[in-house]
Amino acid sequence: MKSRRWILALDVGGTNMTAGLFHDEVGEPLVLRSRSTPVAEGVGAVVARGVALLDEVRKEAEGAGVPPDRIVGAGIGVPGAVDPTRGIVSRAPNLAWNDVPIRDRFQEALGLPVVVDNDANCAALGEWWAGAGRGSRLMVGATLGTGIGGGIVREGRVLRGVTGSAGEIGHMTIQLDGRSCSCGNRGCLEAYASGTAIAQRAREALEEQRIRHREGGDPNRAGRPDDVDSPLPDHVGSTLSEDAGSILDSMVDGRWEELTAAHVSRAAGAGDELARAIMAETARYLGAGLAGLVNVLNPDRIVLTGGVALAGDLLLEPVRRHVRRQAFPSAAEACVIALARSPEGAGVRGAALTFRREVLEGHR
Amino acid sequence: MKSRRWILALDVGGTNMTAGLFHDEVGEPLVLRSRSTPVAEGVGAVVARGVALLDEVRKEAEGAGVPPDRIVGAGIGVPGAVDPTRGIVSRAPNLAWNDVPIRDRFQEALGLPVVVDNDANCAALGEWWAGAGRGSRLMVGATLGTGIGGGIVREGRVLRGVTGSAGEIGHMTIQLDGRSCSCGNRGCLEAYASGTAIAQRAREALEEQRIRHREGGDPNRAGRPDDVDSPLPDHVGSTLSEDAGSILDSMVDGRWEELTAAHVSRAAGAGDELARAIMAETARYLGAGLAGLVNVLNPDRIVLTGGVALAGDLLLEPVRRHVRRQAFPSAAEACVIALARSPEGAGVRGAALTFRREVLEGHR
Numbered sequence: 001m002k003s004r005r006w007i008l009a010l011d012v013g014g015t016n017m018t019a020g021l022f023h024d025e026v027g028e029p030l031v032l033r034s035r036s037t038p039v040a041e042g043v044g045a046v047v048a049r050g051v052a053l054l055d056e057v058r059k060e061a062e063g064a065g066v067p068p069d070r071i072v073g074a075g076i077g078v079p080g081a082v083d084p085t086r087g088i089v090s091r092a093p094n095l096a097w098n099d100v101p102i103r104d105r106f107q108e109a110l111g112l113p114v115v116v117d118n119d120a121n122c123a124a125l126g127e128w129w130a131g132a133g134r135g136s137r138l139m140v141g142a143t144l145g146t147g148i149g150g151g152i153v154r155e156g157r158v159l160r161g162v163t164g165s166a167g168e169i170g171h172m173t174i175q176l177d178g179r180s181c182s183c184g185n186r187g188c189l190e191a192y193a194s195g196t197a198i199a200q201r202a203r204e205a206l207e208e209q210r211i212r213h214r215e216g217g218d219p220n221r222a223g224r225p226d227d228v229d230s231p232l233p234d235h236v237g238s239t240l241s242e243d244a245g246s247i248l249d250s251m252v253d254g255r256w257e258e259l260t261a262a263h264v265s266r267a268a269g270a271g272d273e274l275a276r277a278i279m280a281e282t283a284r285y286l287g288a289g290l291a292g293l294v295n296v297l298n299p300d301r302i303v304l305t306g307g308v309a310l311a312g313d314l315l316l317e318p319v320r321r322h323v324r325r326q327a328f329p330s331a332a333e334a335c336v337i338a339l340a341r342s343p344e345g346a347g348v349r350g351a352a353l354t355f356r357r358e359v360l361e362g363h364r
Numbered sequence: 365m366k367s368r369r370w371i372l373a374l375d376v377g378g379t380n381m382t383a384g385l386f387h388d389e390v391g392e393p394l395v396l397r398s399r400s401t402p403v404a405e406g407v408g409a410v411v412a413r414g415v416a417l418l419d420e421v422r423k424e425a426e427g428a429g430v431p432p433d434r435i436v437g438a439g440i441g442v443p444g445a446v447d448p449t450r451g452i453v454s455r456a457p458n459l460a461w462n463d464v465p466i467r468d469r470f471q472e473a474l475g476l477p478v479v480v481d482n483d484a485n486c487a488a489l490g491e492w493w494a495g496a497g498r499g500s501r502l503m504v505g506a507t508l509g510t511g512i513g514g515g516i517v518r519e520g521r522v523l524r525g526v527t528g529s530a531g532e533i534g535h536m537t538i539q540l541d542g543r544s545c546s547c548g549n550r551g552c553l554e555a556y557a558s559g560t561a562i563a564q565r566a567r568e569a570l571e572e573q574r575i576r577h578r579e580g581g582d583p584n585r586a587g588r589p590d591d592v593d594s595p596l597p598d599h600v601g602s603t604l605s606e607d608a609g610s611i612l613d614s615m616v617d618g619r620w621e622e623l624t625a626a627h628v629s630r631a632a633g634a635g636d637e638l639a640r641a642i643m644a645e646t647a648r649y650l651g652a653g654l655a656g657l658v659n660v661l662n663p664d665r666i667v668l669t670g671g672v673a674l675a676g677d678l679l680l681e682p683v684r685r686h687v688r689r690q691a692f693p694s695a696a697e698a699c700v701i702a703l704a705r706s707p708e709g710a711g712v713r714g715a716a717l718t719f720r721r722e723v724l725e726g727h728r
Contacts, residue, residue, distance in 0.1 A: 090694045091693065138526055152660075159661075160662070161502060161661055161662020162501055162502055162663065162664040162698050163694050163695060163698045164662070165692055165694055165695045166661050166662035168660060169660055171655075171656065172536065172660060173653070173655065173656055173690070174538070174539075175540050176539050176649070176652055185689075185690045187652075285540070288537040288540055288551075289537070291535075291537065291549070292537055293660070295529075295532035295533075295535040295536065296531065296532060296533055296660070297523075297525055298525020298527055298528070298529045299525065300526040326537070326549045327535075328445050328454075328529055328532060329455065330445055330447070330454045330455065330527050334526050334527045
């Protein structure tokens with residue numbers, strides 16, 4: 001164990017952060033810990049909690065016999081546009097960060113060299129290294145979490161673009177003048193199919209369902225204005241039975257503000273009709289976005305990761321169908337769409353590999 | 365002149381085909397000829413006309429002193445998904461071709477080695493070689509013609525994807541369940557912003573304008589069904605003056621079926637209000653699609669080419685504004701959007717370079 005080098009890694013998500021310790025040659029963590037991300041408290045609080053979490057991981061590793069001086073640095077993944085050469089997060093809508101010199105702040109606090117990259121680049125690289133992306137020549141990792149990120153891995157290297165921000169697949173327009181997105185634009189894929197958007201659409205659908213019952217089955221009589229996007233297409237909304245949404249509703253005991261995408265996915269799994277319709281719509285949105293990527297990039301693999309991907313086959317199968325129906329046939333046939341091996345652990349694993357690539361191997 | 369090698373090139377468009385002869389080291393044609401593409405007559409007729417055009421070019425070149433035995437082969441660009449290794453056009457919606465072994469057909473007819481690639485890959489490479497893409501590290505060429513194609517050029521090489529069909533930027537969804545596209549899908553960028561789509565929207569807008577006049581200013585009274593996409597957003601349609609569209613209308617003398625995107629662009633240049641609104645909408649659609657590409661690829665250059673790009677600043681300036689407003693700021697700032705140096709000659713030039721790269725230099 002002494003001859004090995006160990007790498008700390010931190011994946012900062014819009015909801016949770018995960019820290020781990022990896023030896024430099026295998027994509028499996030020795031220690032893994034997770035806590036919530038205190039987004040509302042600002043950059044300082046997020047950095048402090050990240051450092052605390054990494055310190056816990058270091059202590060636990062020492063207890064397990066890892067010599068402290070064999071821990072050589074840290075890789076950090078952050079959800080947003082990152083300039084990896086300067087270690088600056090230029091824009092992270094889901095953290096409300098702009099131009100934060102995150103590498104330097106972690107380096108000072110940890111006393112170790114630090115490498116920062118976009119969290120979705122990390123997740124994609126993590127799945128390419130030791131997950132569902134192994135052996136792929138051109139892979140797109142789609143991270144479906146609080147927001148939607150992405151990473152493009154070509155022959156084992158992240159395609160970064162000219163300023164390091166490539167891969168932001170959540171911010172392709174799929175609906176002109178559509179739902180407002182955290183990036184300031186409208187109609188982005190993220191505004192429809194992220195965990196946040198799934199929960200939001202579920203709340204709206206429950207509300208609409210309640211109005212429908214009150215009004216006796218005709219949602220139009222409830223005076224819903226025409227210019228507001230319905231969370232479900234009319235033909236779906238009108239075919240839902242009376243108890244659609246009741247499993248979902250009971251999960252949060254009527255407190256809809258606490259609804260998350262995980263509730264929707266669990267309710268769908270339990271047979272709730274409304275939740276199933278919302279997941280089916282989610283697959284349709286994702287299918288449209290991913291079909292576009294298949295046409296533009298012609299990859300051999302798309303790996304779905306992040307919390308939303310925990311929905312599993314409920315999401316995967318319809319996404320595959322939509323992509324097969326919408327993309328150019330030869331490109332669709334060449335592309336395997338798969339679930340991440342570890343939807344929530346790929347980011348932290350990839351952050352460790354990013355550190356190895358950039359600092360230990362000296363290139364990106 | 366004797367020591368030089370000369371390359372024939374043919375760019376097959378959905379409307380016109382252009383043939384040229386290039387010496388192998390400079391991106392300027394010695395001879396250039398253009399004719400219409402007989403799409404409706406099928407593959408055989410298109411190949412026959414392409415061969416005839418190339419033969420004319422050969423004869424003219426001989427007349428200019430090019431020794432026939434110094435013409436070493438031909439590069440051919442085709443609008444659609446091409447498998448360059450097998451020389452097969454797997455799918456070209458605007459030509460209605462499926463699985464056509466186009467390389468072999470041209471090789472037999474010409475008695476020369478032939479290389480086939482997607483026309484938009486050729487156009488992108490042509491502009492990178494000797495046009496608005498010179499010096500770019502990561503460039504997207506957007507070919508706006510009968511359809512919309514694209515080519516991604518990274519460090520001077522076309523990014524082809526795993527089966528050679530990457531770059532199909534016209535087939536990203538920008539409007540779920542939107543206008544029908546030639547690819548069989550709905551809501552693709554091509555269905556809104558190609559030359560075909562511009563002409564179609566112009567015809568619809570003229571029709572709507574006529575109804576509005578007949579009905580006395582309120583388009584809703586005309587009974588336009590709600591589920592049909594208006595060619596113009598309501599707030600634009602309602603502010604148009606009575607003579608909007610009259611310049612456009614007079615250009616084709618009331619025969620709307622003969623309207624092309626070129627008429628719309630010329631009428632807009634002449635001050636026609638309706639045509640200007642249509643071009644403004646076109647820029648908005650293109651802006652949404654290109655902003656998505658800026659976020660996904662983070663290129664340093666986007667070059668607009670093809671017939672629609674002949675609209676020039678009328679299109680370029682608003683497209684730039686939309687992309688700047690919609691894409692991530694750091695990525696938008698890093699990306700110069702420019703018009704092709706030769707909107708209609710880039711494809712044939714790039715087809716020649718493709719032949720040089722693949723046959724004379726032996727790699728792609």
